[in-house]
Amino acid sequence: MSIIQDIKIGGSFDKALAKAKAEGIPVLYSAVQKVSHVNPLSFYSKGISLYNGERFFWKDKENNTKIAGLGSTYMLRNDSEDSRYTSIENEWKRLISNAVIESDREIGGTGPLLFGGFSFDPSVPRSKEWSDFSHGIFQMPTFMLTVxxxxxxxxxxxxxxxxxxxxxxxxxxxxxxxxxxxxxxxxSNLKLVETTEIAPEEWKEALEEVVSQLKNGDMEKVVLARKMLMSFKDRPLSDNVIQNLWNEQQDSFIFSLEVANSCFLGASPERLVKKAGEDILSTCLAGSIARGGNPEEDYKLGESLLHDDKNLYEHNLVVDMIREVLKQYCSEIDMPDKPELMKVRDIQHLYTPVKGKAYQETSILNVIARLHPTPALGGVPREKAMKTIKHAEKMDRGLYAAPVGWMDSYGNGEFAVAIRSGLIHKDEAYLFSGCGVVADSTAESEYRETQIKFKPMFRALGGNTDGL
Incomplete structure (x- = not known):
């Protein structure tokens, strides 16, 4: 049993209650208590009886911050195509402006906090598997453990x-x-019944059509995604899947967002943006190659990636865009001249970190609204690429490849790009995987790349990856 070490809940509760009665509006009371160590996965699992369908989980890439939320004291939803970022931010500011917060100091990731994300493209018709979600959806938990x-x-x-x-x-x-x-x-165990790739040959044909457009000079890059369906005997519990991801993808962001009968979860290597005080950090992650079977082969593959013109070109498109966006919100920018390698279990990527000092008025949602989608997930130029994606994919990405993360009342927050992810909906799971397409791409090589990118979620859901 956890022992609460300081601050008894309720010290300022009367103040919040009196304010609600006097002003006739709901008033948030938030109390932060230091506790002896609790495993955040255990806390998440303990909440299933009281809060099944109202839980979230987050672990950052560096394993410094883990957050588990249970219950939904407040839910923000928005389905606007044009104003979802500003609407969510305005409602959040209104809520916390009247809040009574009981904490001995400001600790990032504690107190009033929203966890959630935005859909990839709000103009795409919503498919049945995404029916529990909105184009902007954020949950403030009733109880939250922050490590x-x-x-x-x-x-x-x-x-x-x-x-x-x-x-x-x-x-x-x-x-x-x-x-x-x-x-x-x-x-419960993950009882997989059947696995189905959704129209792989049609996807390859669509990719070849996009390559033709790229060769004609219509665009520089388009990111195409596809999906796989896994069917189970019973509804898979997110607890099992998160535990598997934790065991296998320690160097990734691990996230889970339960909404009613669905759960979106994954293990992404890619940070969109982190804000801690005035410090801003973003990641350029584009260009990839498989891991080797031994250290020598792995090294050779990595070196070939570092010198591959196609992948360097794809990567530089992302670098240029992220640098230009952060210049608008930061007084200074710091980034290396050349990419390095980011190696995770199944794949290695070209990686360039971008750091900055944010202006005082900058919020994390300001930056997200301008960054999403980066060329790593959409394409260049953005608008043409988005139209091409909608036509070529013929599917609803939902929250896949979109911003997922958290923000607190102190202005801190962190969002990952929700790749290497899947959606559990009732007794099915939809897995998503994408690849960057440029003029010299080939359908077979890009198809193989998506197969590699399916592996983390496929394995976490109990699938055998030998055939992938």
């Missing part, structure tokens, strides 16, 4: 209304004690 470095914090969020009284606090304290004290729930 940052060696410290562990529990945040409790209560939305007080004019009809509430102190009995609400007693109910929340009992739930808190139950979550911290109960045993971890057991999880």
């Amino acid at each position: 940052t470095g060696q410290e562990c914090y529990l945040t409790t969020n209560i939305l007080c209304t004019s009809q509430d009284d102190e009995g609400l606090l007693n109910i929340m304290e009992k739930k808190q004690e139950e979550l911290l004290g109960q045993k971890e729930a057991g999880t």
Whole structure:
């Protein structure tokens, strides 16, 4: 059982309650308590009985920050094609402007926090598997465990209304004690029944048509994705999948967002943007090649990637775009002259980090709105590439290849690009994989690349990757 080390919940609860009654509006009360160490995956699993369909999980690439959220004190949704970023931000600012926050200091990733993301393209008709999601969807949890470095914090969020009284606090304290004290729930096995690649030959034909357009000079790059369907005997639990991803993809962002009967989750190597105070960090990740079977082969493959004109060209398109966007929001920019290699279990990428010092008025959603989609996930030029993707793919990407992450009330946050991901919907799972297409791309080589990129999620869901 976890021991709460400081701040008893409820010290300022009366203040939030009085404010709600006086002003006639809901007022958020958020209490942050330091606790002895709790495994964030265990906390996530403990919440299944009370909050199944209302959980999220996050682990950053460096393993410095892990966040597990249970329940939904407040949910922000937006389906606008044009104003989803500003609408979400304005509603978030309104909510936290009246909040009563009880914490001994500002700790990034604690207190009022939103977790969620945006769809890749809000103009694409929503498919049935994405029916539980919106084009902008963010959850503020009721209970949230944040592990940052060696410290562990529990945040409790209560939305007080004019009809509430102190009995609400007693109910929340009992739930808190139950979550911290109960045993971890057991999880079921992943019982895979069938795997189906969705129209692979049609996808190759569409890719060849795009290559023809690229050769004509209509565009410089287009990213095409496809999907795979996995069917199960029972609905797969996200707990099992996250644990498998944690075991196999330690160097990736691991994320999970449950909404009703669905769960979007994955293990992405790619950071879109991180903001900690005035510090901004983004990642240029484009150009890839397989891992080798031994260190010598792996080294040779990596060196060939570093000197491959097609992949360097693709990578530089991303570098140029991200640098230009960050210049608009940062007083200074720092980045290396040449890419390096980022190696994860199944694949290695060309990688260039971009750092900056943000202007005071810059929010993380400002930057995301301009960055998404980067050339690594959309193409160049952006608008033509997006139209081409919609026509060629004939599918709804949903949150795949889009921003997924968190932001707190202090202005901090971090978003990954949701690649190497999948969607669990009832007793099925949809896996997504994409590749950057340029004028000298070939259908077979790009198809093989997508096969490699399916592997992390396919394996985490209990599939045998020998055939991929």
